[in-house]
Amino acid sequence: MKRSKRSAIDRRQTIDAYVCISPWLIGFLIFTIMPISFTIYYSFTRWTIMEPPVWIGLKNYIFMFTKDPIFWQSLKVTSLYVVMSLPIIIIFGLLLALLLNLKIRGMNLYRTLFYIPAVISGVSVAMLWTWLLQPDVGMVNTLLDLVGIKGPGWFWDPVWALPSVASMSVWKVGGSAVIYLAGLQNIPPQLYEAARIDGAGRRQAFFKITIPLLTPTLFFQLIIQMIECFKVFTEAFVITKGGPLKATYFYLLYFYEEGFQHFNTGYASALILVLVTVIMGMTVFVNYTSKRWVYYAGEDRAS
Amino acid sequence: MSIPLKGQNKGISPVFNKRITVNIKHVIKTLFIHLCMILIAFFFLVPILWMLSTALKLRWEIFAWPPEWLPREPHWENFREAFKRVPMWGYMWNTLRIIFFKVIGELFAVPLVAYAFARFRFPGKKVLFLLVISTMMIPLQTKLIPLFSMYVRFGLIDSYWPLILPAFTGTPFFIFLMVQYIKTMPRDLDDAARIDGLNNYGILYRILIPLCVPALTITVTYTFLWTWNEFLQPLIYLNSYEKYTIQLGLEMFKGMWSVEWNLLMAATLSTMLPVLVLYFFAQKKLIGGIATLGLKG
Incomplete structure (x- = not known):
């Protein structure tokens, strides 16, 4: 009896906690995780904002270190x-x-x-x-x-x-x-x-x-x-x-x-x-x- | 300069010769320290004073030889002229509007997020808090290109949204500060409020927030300072002149009137002034806020 009440409080607390941190969590996904992943992806592409990116593997990096x-x-x-x-x-x-x-x-x-x-x-x-x-x-x-x-x-x-x-x-x-x-x-x-x-x-x-x-x-x-x-x-x-x-x-x-x-x-x-x-x-x-x-x-x- | 002497002389009796020499030594030392400090203060302030002096000069006085340290008479109309050449008021107003919405955003998100990290036990808390702290270290530029292309797609370039939206998710630095602050408050407060029938949110908004005013003040003040000084993001997201923030406006001013140093310095000083005024009012809290981060981060 006591235990179930305790876990109910815990669950309530967990829900409230995630509701409270949700602004940051959403921001973290949209303004940090998403952009960083895309930056990593784009770094392997030839891309000029107007046209869609083309995968070129390590070419950007090779150019950077050898020819730039x-x-x-x-x-x-x-x-x-x-x-x-x-x-x-x-x-x-x-x-x-x-x-x-x-x-x-x-x-x-x-x-x-x-x-x-x-x-x-x-x-x-x-x-x-x-x-x-x-x-x-x-x-x-x-x-x-x-x-x-x-x-x-x-x-x-x-x-x-x-x-x-x-x-x-x-x-x-x-x-x-x-x-x-x-x-x-x-x-x-x-x-x-x-x-x-x-x-x-x-x-x-x-x-x-x-x-x-x-x-x-x-x-x-x-x-x-x-x-x-x-x-x-x-x-x-x-x-x-x-x-x-x-x-x-x-x-x-x-x-x-x-x-x-x-x-x-x-x-x-x-x-x-x-x-x-x-x-x-x-x-x-x-x-x-x-x-x-x-x-x-x-x-x-x-x- | 005589203030420290007064305190030290108290209680000296001519009988105790030794004590007098000690005191004289002490006085000389104190004077020496003050001298050092005044010299350093001079070094820190003289550029600003020179800027003020330039801002009040006529154009020929600036190029005069031998140099004139002070204007013959202050030409305050330089400020009016500078504000006429470039719509500084408009730029200040734009910046203030951005600050206003960012402050609302931070005040909404920061206490809420910090409250959870300071008071609740929940799965994933440690990892998530570590993420809050480590995101402080990531250079903004790492995220800039995808964000830019995202805003292009949503048609938000040349609007204030890209500058304001992130504030509504809470800036990690403020979250961290707030967590530390809430942690210093006794949990008995929460318990008492709970017995009185308040739920978790009631505790935050009725009990804790009123007690967090100092930390919230730091948040608001820094939001103001950082947004006022921000350059890179407005530079990237804003295109039309009439939407420029104050720093962009100043940079444009430099390009247009680069030899009229009196007007340029008048404009520069005007952009610094609000920051300086705010700093003098809030300096104790600001320095304290930086210090907290320095110790625990």
Whole structure:
């Protein structure tokens, strides 16, 4: 008797649960599963949105890897961007967070100010930087001029264009700092007290407590920010259009042009899948190394 | 700058010499930190201030040499001129309409979905929640081509539907946030309400939602910020100028008047302004929301 009542409640709960999650479930099928499956299928076809797709097997991929210099160029540019931008975000973000974690008055105000560049994004930020880095009348070159340095052509110089786009990350570092800050504030203060009683100095406390306990946050940041870096698009689209000399022709710019301007939709599908594979590979790699350097409290490390 | 000094001086007695040196050291250190912070703050804010200065200048002042840091007199009419050149009000209105419907969508879906994951036991729950989280990591571009061709087939290109519809299925980030939030609420509340005769939905809408206002605020604010800043999707789905969102409009402005930096910066600043205002009102909650995800994701 009791048991049947219990299972009736369970059944009721299951029904209600599925009713509740149905919006997400439907969305998941229509806006995630369906498109991803089709992208995979299209990547094996020759297809220009107007005509029906034709199955061509691996030809898109073979062409991409053997006969498409633009693919390699965009992959190279994007990887270089990640290599330049990611350390900035990871390291400067941490330094800024350490500063923001100091206990002085008015810290909330600073925190608010530093986070501003992270909330404004998209085209407006790109426009702002186009103006700041104008070779002739931009603020940065004007300032450099005052101290007697002739500033480079920034976005308009093939050598400087990519570093210029990457350096825009410095300004947005507040976004990553805030995540670190949450990690820092989650470290129990008793640990520092105990260390002090045991005679540990500041530096020791930093390297033996702060850094190890921050590694989970660092790990999270590494993955999230890396994905974000690979997805760089708007900056290049608005400022450089991929130029000069394809120096900032990022992967997603290539994807966009192939897919939505030339309507080479089959090939663009293959392009995006390669990028996703690269991102996934990197994530798995970071995850794999994480066993060595990420410290999780409550885990027995001695074993 | 004198504020920290005041607090520190309290209770100093000249007898305790050692304590005074310690305090002076402390004061110098605090001052040094403030100095660092002000310098960094300057670095973060100076681009925005420079943009404002440019927006208020006359055209010849921009190209003047030696450079003029501030306009001789502020030319606020640059803003009026910028709004006349490109229908910025219209673009803002378009964006606000999209935001309005997206907010409705999120407010409908997110609490409902999150409630099930936070409170119910049901088969498949673990796997499904894992899917919610992992879909956060999938780049939008992976799905864009099939979605585009789907919208072409349904004749929805150049309408706001492609931008609004997904909101009604709940954004994973908000679902996740909401699940964490509901989980912090004591289950006794549910039980008490159940004894009073409320069913599952009654518990959600009468008891939990009123308590979830902070998490819902984050949802609404982020929906606003992200939609306001969104560029790629409007770029792909919208064709006619009069339907453009604010970011598309700004990009078009750049193409048309690329040397009139004062007007361009006036337009750029205007598109940033609503975001900045919203940020200042909601900043505590926003930063908290990001932090939650950072810790538990």
